[in-house]
Amino acid sequence: MTVACRFGLWGLCFLLLVMPVQSLGGEPIRVGMSGAFSGPIRALGIEVYRGAMAYFEHVNSQGGINGRPVVFLAYDDAYDPAITLENTLRLVERDQVDVLFSFVGTPTVSRILPLLKVYESRNIPLFFPVTGAEPQRRPPYEQFVYNLRASYSQEVEALVLEFIKLGKTRFAILYQADSYGRSGWDGLRNVLQRHSLNIVEEATFRRGFQFEQSMEEQVDILRKANPEVVISIATYGAAAAFIRDARDQGWDVPVTNVSFVSSESMLDLLLEQEQLTGGSYTHNLVNSQVVPSYEDYSMWGVMEYRWIMDNCSCEPPVQLMPDPYTPRRYSFAGFEGMLNAKVFTDMVRKIPLDRLFEKSPADANYALLIHLGIGTPIVLGPGHRHGMDTVYYATVRDGRFVPLTDWNELSQQERP
Known part of the structure; x- marks a missing residue:
């Protein structure tokens, strides 16, 4: 090179x-x-x-x-x-x-x-x-x-629908205050409206947020609304900081992130924090992904x-x-x-x-059928410019992200 x-x-x-x-x-x-x-x-x-x-x-x-x-x-x-x-x-x-x-x-x-x-x-x-x-x-x-x-709207919708199946109806959102965060906010609002639900609370942070900064204010804002799930549209430093501060306050609400978070980097920060404090930060976490687990x-x-x-x-x-x-x-x-x-x-x-x-x-109708070996083939070409619609899920087990296939397992997770 x-x-x-x-x-x-x-x-x-x-x-x-x-x-x-x-x-x-x-x-x-x-x-x-x-x-x-x-x-x-x-x-x-x-x-x-x-x-x-x-x-x-x-x-x-x-x-x-x-x-x-x-x-x-x-x-x-x-x-x-x-x-x-x-x-x-x-x-x-x-x-x-x-x-x-x-x-x-x-x-x-x-x-x-x-x-x-x-x-x-x-x-x-x-x-x-x-x-x-x-x-x-x-x-x-x-x-x-x-x-x-897949789009963020598709990721958020897929997450919400799975939680609705578990009986969850109160959703809050943490999001980056820019076009990235707003895309996730729009996706959450739209899917909830289709199910006659509303966002119960929201909190924002600025782009460039670092893990070393405090998320206590955002945790306090969202916790007061008593949500059953927090949807996070964040980068890995901000997402990990929110999870850290929520767990430090004893708040074990499920926290989900979309694919852009960089799951492994977020998890590294949380595992390092566990080593420093002896706390538990990696339970009740679900990340949506646009590719399957590389361990599948x-x-x-x-x-x-x-x-x-x-x-x-x-x-x-x-x-x-x-x-x-x-x-x-x-x-x-x-x-x-x-x-x-x-x-x-x-x-x-x-x-x-x-x-x-x-x-x-x-x-307009010219496109290719492409097999990727990860599920349904995709269609792309001059007349079809969107490829994948599938959303995958991962949760943390034994210090690493693994595929989440049974959402009932998530509902049974407890703080170690």
Whole structure:
């Protein structure tokens, strides 16, 4: 892997995946990413990158996409929308990428959507952003974006319906005060209204919240409303801080988080807190996921992901990170990144890039059936730009997230 740096306005670096590009003769397919390699969600951004990089590395080792090597460029945006905009301009204008790929985060993706409209004549779409928000799924921007993952609305609805089956009717929400949090809030309000229910209370926090900060105020606000479930639309530091402060006050309410939380990073913080205090912080937790557990060996797609990661040379992008980072062998975020790269590869192998950009009536019904090995096949193409609808669930058992298949087990969980 070759690493190149550019110290400009933001002092940013980018990574260029070229292994083993030199041996391939076709015109490279240049894929550009902006993600958080530093800042409050860096674990998520790094693992998404590693999963995608691992698959593109595998593709190049097998001859590329129809003989064309994949050149994968990535910039750090620290989960800052202004930097994401700068990165996008650099990728398009200087790096001349063919596609934008797996941008990470709702506020960051939302910031660059108008730019896709500006570049409409250049046919540069965004493939598989790592966000379940609605703006890129609706007019006027849905025509420029391919979405693979389920939406936050789908995740929240799936969680709520499972709790309703358990007899729960009082839902509160903790959410980040921006477009990410608001997407989750909208999803919760809508599903509750369809069941003649309302949000009993809500509390917010600012983007960039760190685990070391106090969530006691938010805990007090929500607890006074006596909810039976707290839906959390948070990043891992904020989510773990809320759970810590709730449990420290003896409040054992079930807390759920959507997939963007980066489950393993949240759990690491809680387990470290248990070691420091002797408290219990990992019971009554459920996270929704847009990929299945990487420990579900019944799915061949899971086994493929593990094999890809076991055989890659995908060291984390050290040059982009101000602080050390220990990569995970497997992660939900890495699995999502790998699937993003796999589906992109399958699509470009079978549909010319220029046709993927088409929005003509002739292409309205043109799509591919793609088997991922994790359940129902997906359909994607110029006339169908949303892939997966399935939501998976995970809970903590023996210090790790495992698949939750029987929700009655959750209702029986007690504080250790």
